[in-house]
Amino acid sequence: MNIFEVLVGEWGLTRDAEFRADPWYIVADKEIVDSGFGRPPKQFMTRRLPSGVIVPGFVNAHSHIELSCMRDLVPHGSHLTEMGGIIQKNRGALDDLDIRQAAVAAIRRAKDEGTFFFCDISNSTEFIRFLRDLPSFAGNRYLELLGFSSPRDVERIAKVRALLDVDATFYPTVHSVYGSSPLQMRFVREKARHTSVSIHLLESPAEIEFQYGRGAIVEFLQNIGQNVKHPEMKDRSAVDYLHSLGMLSFKKLLLVHLSAARTEDIDMLNEYVPHAAWVICHRSNRHLGIERSNWASLHQASLKMLIGTDSLATSPDLSVLQEMRAILGEGKISEHDLLRAATWDAYEYLEIPMNQIPYFLFAGAKPNIESLSTSGPATILGRAP
Ligand SMILES: [Zn+2]
Numbered sequence: 001m002n003i004f005e006v007l008v009g010e011w012g013l014t015r016d017a018e019f020r021a022d023p024w025y026i027v028a029d030k031e032i033v034d035s036g037f038g039r040p041p042k043q044f045m046t047r048r049l050p051s052g053v054i055v056p057g058f059v060n061a062h063s064h065i066e067l068s069c070m071r072d073l074v075p076h077g078s079h080l081t082e083m084g085g086i087i088q089k090n091r092g093a094l095d096d097l098d099i100r101q102a103a104v105a106a107i108r109r110a111k112d113e114g115t116f117f118f119c120d121i122s123n124s125t126e127f128i129r130f131l132r133d134l135p136s137f138a139g140n141r142y143l144e145l146l147g148f149s150s151p152r153d154v155e156r157i158a159k160v161r162a163l164l165d166v167d168a169t170f171y172p173t174v175h176s177v178y179g180s181s182p183l184q185m186r187f188v189r190e191k192a193r194h195t196s197v198s199i200h201l202l203e204s205p206a207e208i209e210f211q212y213g214r215g216a217i218v219e220f221l222q223n224i225g226q227n228v229k230h231p232e233m234k235d236r237s238a239v240d241y242l243h244s245l246g247m248l249s250f251k252k253l254l255l256v257h258l259s260a261a262r263t264e265d266i267d268m269l270n271e272y273v274p275h276a277a278w279v280i281c282h283r284s285n286r287h288l289g290i291e292r293s294n295w296a297s298l299h300q301a302s303l304k305m306l307i308g309t310d311s312l313a314t315s316p317d318l319s320v321l322q323e324m325r326a327i328l329g330e331g332k333i334s335e336h337d338l339l340r341a342a343t344w345d346a347y348e349y350l351e352i353p354m355n356q357i358p359y360f361l362f363a364g365a366k367p368n369i370e371s372l373s374t375s376g377p378a379t380i381l382g383r384a385p
Contacts, residue, residue, distance in 0.1 A: 004028050004044045007381060010051040011367040012037065017339040019367035023054055025359060027382040032359055052363040053372060054381060055339075057116035058320035059346035062198065062256045062279045062308025065120050065137075066127045069094055069102035070313035077289050080204045081220035087313060088224070091123075100130060102312075107136050110318040112377040114360040117352060118318070119198055119254060119279075119308070121173065125163045128170050140350065142173040142198050145184040149226040153181040164191065176200040177241060178210050178217050182232040185245045196252035198279075202238060202265060203257035204290050211237055239268045248273045252349065256308065259285050259292045266297050274302040277349050282327045284310035295332040304349055305333075305341045325373040335369055358382075 005027050012023025014037070024040035025032050040046055073090060074083045107118075118139035122128040128143050143160055147153035160172050172188050174180035176199060180188075188197060202208070209215030211233070221227035233241050242248050253276040255269070269276060278298060285292060298305070309315045309323050316322070324338045347357060358380045365375035 004033075006040045006044045006046045007049050008040050008046055009049045009054045009361065011053040011365075013053075013055045013339065013343065015344055017336055017343060019053070025054070025381060030382045031355060032357075032382055033355075035359075049361060049381075050363045052361055052375070053365040053367050054359055054361050055114060055372070056343050056347075057358045057360060058114045058324075058342040059117045059119075059306065059350065059352070060110065060115050060139075060308055060318055060320050060323075061119045061254060061277070061306035061346060061350075062281055062310060063118045063120045063318050064122070064311035064313075065103045065106060065118065065131065065318070066099065066122050066124065067311035067313050068106040068318075069099050070311065071102070074287070074313045076287055078287075079216055080206055080288055080290070081216045083288060083314060084220060085223075096126070099127065103127075103130075104134070104136065106312060106318050107134075110320070111136070113317075113319040113321040113373070114362070114378050115318060115320045116358050117346075117350075119350070121198060122170075125159060128163075129167065132167070132169060138356070140196065141170040142196075143170050144173055144175050145180050145188060146175050147184060147226070148179060148181050148221060149228040150181070150183070152226065153184050157184060157187050160187075171196050171198075173198050174247070176203070177207065177233075177238045178221065182230050182245060185242075185247050189246050189249075193246070193250055195250070196254070197247070197250045198254040198256060199242070199247070200257055201242075201255045202261040203259055203285070204288065205260045207238060208260055208262070211241075237265065237268075239265050239272070243268075243272050248276070253277065254279055254306070255303070257281060257285065258294070258298065259290050261294055261298070263294070263297055266294065266301050266303075269303060270301050275304075277304040277306045279306045279308040280327065281308045281310040281315065281323070282330070283316065283323060284314040286326075287314040295330075299333070304345055305337070306346050306349065307338070307341050321369070321373050324369050328369055338369065 007025045009023045026034040121142045147156045206216045210217040256279045258278045309318045360378035362375045362378045365371045
């Protein structure tokens with residue numbers, strides 16, 4: 001029996017993220033080994049697929065799968081620090097099995113819409129090991145160090161250090177300028193500098209106020225007894241502070257949000273880290289009442305745009321397709337740029353090997369994001385249903 005088969009479809013996505021008619025895919029042992037457009041290679045058995053659109057899988061560059069059980073707990077319009085408080089309050093009270101079941105369901109739902117890879121942030125050492133062993137999860141796992149003041153930050157470092165000694169498959173990372181102490185930043189820099197870091201940066205205007213020692217984040221830190229003044233941060237903007245600590249000198253740098261980044265912040269990032277990626281989580285921003293006004297300056301910056309969803313605490317799902325649809329609705333970023341960010345740009349930036357990328361058939365769909373996002377569950381090409 002010939003193990004090679006050529007699947008022929010109606011619409012596909014080119015490597016430049018344009019929709020094009022008549023795609024073909026050579027499948028060997030359930031894996032796509034080659035693809036193209038136009039007349040399919042003649043030497044193999046050919047099978048015509050149902051009409052519709054075939055796309056390579058989408059990458060979710062920022063999620064917290066661990067928080068999937070927090071759906072509906074954070075009311076629409078909550079402030080960033082209110083969300084932090086709600087998550088912190090509920091975290092300890094949740095059942096481990098509920099956390100895991102909600103996580104599995106969220107991954108499945110996203111996969112039904114073509115999302116197959118996550119850059120996921122965990123806060124607990126148990127959950128990061130759960131994800132490692134979960135067959136339906138693919139992606140980078142980051143373990144976040146939270147704790148803005150001592151001794152919380154030191155305790156957390158000790159825990160992460162102990163896990164790193166027995167498991168080198170995850171990346172330690174920091175939460176944000178206000179969520180992780182300078183000591184934790186130095187620890188992460190030392191442990192993970194040659195790899196990858198993911199940091200929430202300038203998510204809301206409250207972070208600009210924080211650098212001047214006032215506003216909602218300062219109040220939040222006061223409430224949880226962690227409001228200390230670190231000398232390293234004195235008179236520095238968030239970007240300047242991270243740069244001074246060496247936190248920008250990572251091989252792969254995922255700067256999540258930048259929703260409140262000012263022109264001077266973006267200029268500085270352009271100068272210091274032109275190779276960095278920024279991750280847009282638009283629906284989460286909207287849920288927290290955060291309006292972005294820097295679309296144009298980020299578009300012109302050299303930073304690579306990737307797409308994330310953040311967690312189900314602030315986003316209805318982990319589907320990059322639904323995220324693209326929402327961003328497209330703003331009329332600021334083209335369909336082509338969004339599709340690139342969800343596929344080829346993400347594969348390249350995150351160094352995802354081509355043979356690990358599944359292709360999805362959206363049967364009955366037309367070649368545009370709107371139609372894909374409403375056409376029902378997709379099926380993976382070349383795999384048994
Ligand atoms: Zn996040």
